[in-house]
Amino acid sequence: MANKTALIVDDSSLARMMARKIFTTRFPDWSLLEAKDGDEALAMAPPVLDVALIDFNMPGMNGLELSEKLLTRFPNLAVFLVTANIQERMHQRAESMGIGFIKKPIDEPKIADILDKIK
């Protein structure tokens, strides 16, 4: 399997660390990039990106705004908003852009579920 790249954007360092652990132990052929907010994510995004896992509530732009920007740059990117709970209309706005959801907290089965679908 060719190397794929994922991006996690979360202002919680614990959440990023958890994702890092899951990726290195269970999905070693994926490379994972970490950003603490939307601006950082946009600045570091590589030319090719396969999956983005984005926290909704972050300083600066929120997850939905970042998703829109990333999707504009990477039309085929699989974007997932990581949320505990989200207002109905935000949910609808995200879905209308083809964005998926992961219920907080992220764990191995949830990530596996997503990565398995991206071949």
Next chain:
Amino acid sequence: MLDEATHAALMQEFFSENREALDRIERGLLQLETTPENREILNSVFRDMHTVKGNCRMMGFARLEALTHSAESLLDLLREGRLVFDQMIGNQLLGVLDAVRRSLVVIEGNGAEGEDDFAALIFQLEEFHGEAEANRPHNEPAPAEPPTEAATAFRNDAEPVASARQESIRLSIERLDALMSHVGELGASFNQLKYALSSRRNLLDQALENLGQQIHVLQEEVLQYRLQPIGRTMETYHRLVRDLAVETRKKVLLDLVGEETEVDRNVLTSIKEVLGHLIRNAVDHGIELPEERVALGKTPIGHITLEASQKQGQIYLEITDDGRGIDVDRVRAKALERNLITPEQAREMPEGEVMRLIMAPGFSTAEQVSRISGRGTGMDVVQAAIDKLGGTITITSQAGQGSRFRLRIPQTMAIVPVLLVTDGAETYAVPQVNIVELISYYGQEVATQVEGKMQSPMVRVRERLFPLIFLSDQVAFRADGELATTGMPEVLAMPALHIVVLQSEEHCFGLAVDGIKEPASLVIKPLNRIFANIPILAGSAVMPDGSVSFLLNVAELVKQ
């Protein structure tokens, strides 16, 4: 699933990130004591509490999660302005910090949460939620970004609670309608009085004028009660767009602007479907598939903007999309094919008018009926609904760039300022909003001001030629359905010509009438069923002498 070393590393991060966040929250809370409405601090305190909650959830500390969730909900109310930060709230939140810190120490010691379920603290936090609920203003549109379940639950309440502080009133719709009807009667009585006294005018004039003024103010006032922000109606389109996007595999983002714009609730009910139809069309026909958009050099996400604004008693609604636009040549060809226009018309018709053909009955056809929009009864229904509201619609579009549908609709329907004109013994009302000017020509002037162009009379007003339409032709409902036409010879023989120059969207024309009477404010009622399908009539009103007059639909006259 994760080994011990990994878990240890995560726990270390758990403690250090939480402690940093708690320290920042503490500093923020202290700053808020002097600047209680500093949104920046409120936002940052909220986010830190959100992080702590997320961390507790991630590591499986359910009691801490419940406590911090409750604190987060309270902070959400503060940052939305539903509650104002005060020392009591500050103390409460500082208490939460202490409890969380104590609990972290316990976890550090033995790896598990203590027995404390923080029930008392959570109960106290929730007391404040109740207070916020009581402060909830009447008719409040949904705030921008409530992220917690608690906040969402508040908003789902069907009946907003009226608040003493806001000094708002609650009035049942029935009572409001009754009040409206009384005001209408009052207006009618005034008109009767005016009629009865019109032959003896001296001191009465001033009194009548005052009375009229008062009634006018009262009418305006009552109409205000019926106004509602359009935001809650607009909100519902997010769901519509989402469903359509999923179904069509498109990516669409709907943006709403002007949600605070106030519209009469009757108008609101009527335009709800119209807007839904236009948005559905925008997704279905306008926005391209993501791969198609990318190939065209566009962003994969299509944007639709619904914007509401209000100006001089008129509501403007714009639906703009950045999709494929309307192909004018294709519309022209199709209209020709369906015999909606003649070949000459096809050649001469300006683009703006060609575009309007998509709203002509019979334009959409069965062969291109899609499941989502278009059953052959698409845009003509939109046009009919807007006509009924006394509004107009304009379409601008550029192939490949997108389309814009602009609707203008009166903010309220009930009372319309009009000019009364006559045709024979009948009185008709022309909406003041469409009137440009009034002109009368006598004797020789008629011949110099009116000229024939392709057999149709045109009137010259300050170097500009406008089509001249005769009201008598329009209201002569002949059995064969054909319109009567007053030709040039008849016009030139007229001893006098009274013209109301009217404007509807970009069209200007002269309406020749038998007589011009006075301006009035009429309570307009929907047309009786017998007249309901006559497009040039928009409504009816009872006149001072008890007769019925009709309100003319200027947008329809243009089409004649």
